[in-house]
Amino acid sequence: MSRSPSFLRRSLDSDLVWRLRQAPAAVLSACVLVVMVVCAVAAPLIAPHTPFDPGTLNLMDSRLPPAWVQGGSATYLLGTDEQGRDVLSTIFYGMRISLAVGVAAVLLSVVIGVTLGLIAGWFGGWVDTLIMRLGDVQLSFPTIMIAFFIDGIAKAVMPPDLNQATRFYVVILAIGVADWVQFARTVRAATMIEKNRDYAAAARLSRVPGIRILFTHVLPNTLGPVIILATLGLGVAILTEAILSFLGLGMPPTQPSLGALIRVGNDLLLSGEWWISMFPGLALVLLVLSVNIFGDWLRDALNPRLK
């Protein structure tokens, strides 16, 4: 980033910032998002306790209600779970994993989708038909179903310890593979338009190799809609991970995401210990809601035609 004041001046005057000022809900959701990301990234520094270090846990402190409920303790603001882990701290760490899985899964979808979309749009012919047909077949299933199957089969096939060790990557893979089609479709359509534009023809005439035209000229011009789709996809990815984890197919209890925390709390719901599941649930809703609101706003702001 440039340090010159003129740059700051220009960014404040930019169209995007002006639009942001017009939309208080988007500003609020962006702020919530920033706070949650900071809490997640800095979890080891700011979490009041270290919930995954068994040495610091005290079973005497298990199942304590939140501080403001009778029987609660000020040390554990949002109460503790059945192992005596501080709920607030597990939420910070849980958000870290939820966000990491969500972002990585969306990136994977983007990489797969953009690559296949570029190939389909650039080469056309049977390659195009093959890729897009494959996409059609996949689209006749809901995303969650595909992620569920990939994840479920992986879990059923692998022995338990290997399963435990690779869970993080398997979940990312399952969600990432389940959601590539929308990116491929967008990029393919854009590529087919861009490759026939004058600038591409000019590059071809000056003997720039095809592959370089594709990556340095066509690719950047297809990425605008991809960014919007990716923002909206992040909410879906975080939610999908939470669902998989809630079903016991996602992150293990030793390395819990928000969904896995809710699963643990669900078993204790009937005995009245609501805080163990409801606070992670609230964090999940806040996270997904602010991603969705911000993504909606971004789509409208960057694409005036939709208004």
Added chain:
Amino acid sequence: MITLVLRRLGSVLLVMLVVSGMSFLIFNYLGDPVNNILGVNASLNEREELRRTLGLDQPSYVQFWHFLQRAVVGDFGISYRNRLPVLELILSRLPATVELVMCATVLALGVGIPMGVYCALRPKGAFSRLLQMISLVGISIPQFLIGMLLILIFSVELRWLSAFGRGEVVQIGWWSTGLLTDSGRKALIMPVITLAVFQISMIMRLVQGEMQEVMRADFIKFARARGLTDRSVHLRHALRNSLLPVVTVVGMQIGSLIAFAIVCEAVFQWPGVGLLILQAIEYADFPVMAAYLAMVGFGFAMINLTVDMIYLFIDPRMRRG
């Protein structure tokens, strides 16, 4: 129009081919059909013998063909865990899931469409804004949380409804229904609401968006100019024309309802197909997984085909395409 129908049938066949291929891979290569039948303690000779009678020594494409032949008549082998024929297991669980999904769809349409119409006619009204906010939350809140909140309020705090199971069911032939008993109907309430909240929000937003679009069209102005009542303009002209995309989305949503029913069944321990598949994954019960995949794939393909046909039927413009 016939080419269009044939093209759709072609793509359905393609989907079914891919799905049954994957189902075959799970059944034959992940699961071990020989162990499935003989158990792990059988001798080597017995195994060889069975491999030959099952045709496992033949090339894969022949095996795939046999798999398809058996799948068409519903023979997916025997569950590892329950030692029962897979088809029987799934059919015994199917009514619970179908009842859940159907009730949720009816509720979603019955509540979502009127809400959408109301918001489209008075987009600036206070009540509309409230509904819109609720629907935004409805789309963002995960289903299992809605279910857990309902359990917390109505089972734990108020003790009105039972948090688990289907209640009493009545057998009609092989179909079991909970709709005919009091406890069965009561047990349906929370799972159905849980499953329907997302669909209600979705349908409401969709109807509202489409209808606002249609209300700006010229033919609405002409209808008003002809002196038709508001009611007739809104319902007979505007709503009708905004329902087309709703049909498509509802079709797709029934598909995803089947997927989300798994979550809902897990929350309420609802004895449907979703709970069955979760247990199958837990115990690496591959025949059940293969059969579920094949049946779900078939179900989705049929839903998509039906939606396309309805579309052709109600929108004459499509027939020319």
